[in-house]
Amino acid sequence: MSSVSITNGRDEPKDGRVETWKTPRMAQREKMVSRPALSPAAKAARTAKLAADAAELKQRTELSRRRRMMIAPLAFAALTGLLLVLHQSRVLELFYPAGAVLVAAILYKRSPAHYLSFVVWLFFLTPEVRRLSDYFNGTFSDRSLIMLAPVIAAALCGMNLLTHFRVLMQRRAIPLTLIVLGIFYGYVIGMVGAGIAAASYTLISWLFPVLIAFHILVTWRQYPEYHRTMLKTFVFGGFVIAAYGVYQYVSPPPWDAFWLVQSGMISEGVPLPFGMRVSSTMNSSGPFAIAMMACLLMTLAARNKMAFLAGGLAVPALIGTMSRSVVGGLAIGLVYLFVMLDGRSRLRLVGGVAVIVLLCSPVAMIDEISDKAMARFSTVTQLDNDYSYQVRTEIYDHFLSEMTTNIAGQGLGMTGLGSKLSGDGSSNNVDFDSGLMEVPYVLGWPGTLLYTAGLLMLILRAFVASFARKNDRFAVAGAAAAFGVLAMMVFVNTLIGSGGMFFFIGVMLPVTGWRYAREIQHRAARAAAVRPDAAATPDQATAGTEAQRNIALPSKLKLRT
Template sequence: MEWISGKSSWRKGAIRTVYRLIHMTGVIGFGAMIGLASAVDSLHMKLLELAFLLLSLLLGLYIHTKSTHALIPYTLLIWTISPEIRRLLDWSFQSYSDTSIIMLTPYCVSLILLIPILKHFKRIDPRISMILKIIGAALIYGFFLGILKYRLSSVYELLNLAVPFLVLAYVHVSRFDSTVWDRWLRSFAYLAVIVGVYGIYQYLVLPPWDYFWMTTADMNSVGLPEPQKFRVFSLLNSPGPAGMFLGFALAIMIVQKKWRAFGIVGIMIVAFALLLTLVRVGWITCVIMIIAYFARSRLKSKLQLLTLGIIMVLAYVFILPALPGANQVTSRFSTLGSLEEDHSFNERLDFAKYIISDMITHPVGRGLGSSGLGVKLTQNSDTLAVFDNGYLNLFYSFGLPLGLAVIIMLGYLFLVLYKMSKTEKSYAPISFAAISATLFLLLGSNVLSGLTGYILMLKISLALTYTPLNRREM
């Protein structure tokens, strides 16, 4: 027994030593960067970007060791604020680049989730394991197919798609109780209110750093770089991600009181900011999630949803017309009734026809790095930065067999969560709402990647992990 006890103490001591070495290395590296920056002026900006990444990573490791349950809210925070930090630095140095070290920060911080996953890998049940094997096979195939041609773009897209599925595994192996899960969703709602408040401020004032970014990044679709004449993007990269972020948050805030931030006031702030993004798909997604939750929830929840729905409709009819920017919002939504006259809708149709013809000639796929934001890291002209159909993107990247396997896996998740939501009413309804939104959103873009994928997989993972044991502290 003494030998076993001694061995256990040795392991704990070794783990503590490793973490101390990581922290010490980070501090020394940070000091070296400051010294180098003071010697070479041209490196100032890149070194500050690297410093932000390093400090975020070190803080994430500290949170993992001291307060593991706060790791998910922390990663969500980093995902949310990183684009704005980048804009502040660009404005400070009056320099813009398509690539920035800061944009790697959310991925690097999210990789901390691998530590508990590897430590408790044996806890993963066969159902989660099957999902991870399918997406893992697709990612490995797509990576090796694209790495020789697209290089760093393939690495970036690998992270972009792999990180959201780490959340699925992390929630499953961490075995937190339901109070922690509620805290996660509530922290997401608080972040959404912050995004909403800043978005409204941004719309009314247009801070100089956001103005600088709009004029240098050639974001023509955002609108004129003048107050109240552009589509709000708040802390995020563009109106699209901002609209999706707010739409996801608004849905959970509406369906459950315990997941709200600042009550009805918080809901109205998020809803108004979502309107200012002019992202119709954000509202459609929110409605789909509410309807899916409505269909699988208890009677009491249905009555609450109906009441809130009436309040939202009344606010849209009577309050919205008196607010700044109302004409832009109402004209944008009026095109939903005449999609054949909608320019963006027609462009998507033409794009789908082009991709289908390309898939027929390249059934094995083009690999990771051939599409997505990562194409900015390569000079290859044979790439697509914007991909307007998520289903076709899966085939385009992974080929017909593995692309179909991923889609079947998502269909399997939909059926599993639908069945679970018949009996389990705590988290299965919101997980079912999330997979329903995923299947819809894939008609427009590959929402399995990046921040949208991260949020969707977080919601989906709750029902897949929930057991009676999660009702109490583990």
């Protein structure tokens, strides 16, 4: 029934027609039917307009979500700065770790990439917050609760072991499972030899980098978000710590001078202009040099002016650390980048390195910097006069024979800072200048076999994934940073603490990106099989914007049906 006829004697038209009353819906339907059909070009234009409006709405929603992600970290930074300005150091010592864990928990639930970025920023800046707190408080504290903030925030990702425990038995997680088993073997041995306190303290620094790797593994679908967020973190974070490091070397701030004098770290130099080894916002020159090397390699994957500026500041900051091992790691990372990247990216790499060298070339004209750097790095060719080389040679000679007889290992807590918590005295506690010796000394033969097998599998997978996707400069740069950190194991154990965090992030990025790209290809292939007339494009339901999907699926990759 499309209409209702209403007639009466008085109002009946003279021509005999019957007036019809229609509901609004009926009238609209008849209007749509009577409208002329659109041409194919008009239909395509209307479809394109609707798609553009939908894309714009999605982009606005994504930008709004990103801004909301920044509210909690910025509020935390503002409150920390306010407490420092008000000289409320005692309140800050309680607020900082609690606030950091709260913000990390919020970001962990909402965005895995922003959570990891926040953890990296904590490792960058927390030691400087501790120095400022001690300086304004007027007393130096050997054990500060502030320094627990980055470790506890990083340990939050251990919740993935509970929510994704089945993944541990899958083939993709076997390397991490082997590493965790090797570490826990050393923990059990350490509880017997060094005590529960010392072994547990050391366990955290060994384990949390592996937990971060597992966090990236189970959130691999967020790879475009990792690409965008972590690249910005390394570029802007590298710029901040490099700029502060250069300033610290030229004119040490009073809080850094206070920390250096009170800590008694003679190896870090004296708190005078051009007399202090650059540690920037981190604990010492060693961890800062590793972080700076990773940031410098990652900035080569960026395509903005800030990356060149950060790189130009990173080089003199690295020189100020006087760390020869980092120079070797950086060289290995650059060689890996040059070999693995495609032809076009190689040209950009060479151009980027050239621009960075030009930007930092004025540093070579400063005698206070160039003379000390040349004197420090010239010892590489004069090993007979190198004291650290002689000490390291003695370590190899002594512990190589000990490791062949002590198969079980000494356990966690017998080396490093954790040894100070050992209850059996300090006679058996040693500090290693060689990571290659520390791993078998601590984990023994069983733990070393598990740990090394997992590492080799991770390295092999990262290499294969980098080779398969050479045009993903971000993933290749991450692998280059990981190999640079690994090469420094000859001098110090770089696979624990913040150095281990950079290593495991670097080896997981290529594998995660490769898996994400293959998933996009499979989805597009299935969509093309269901609708052959549709273009073989990535599934629009995939996380990330179109630009981010292009990162995961470069145009050179062809879909396989």
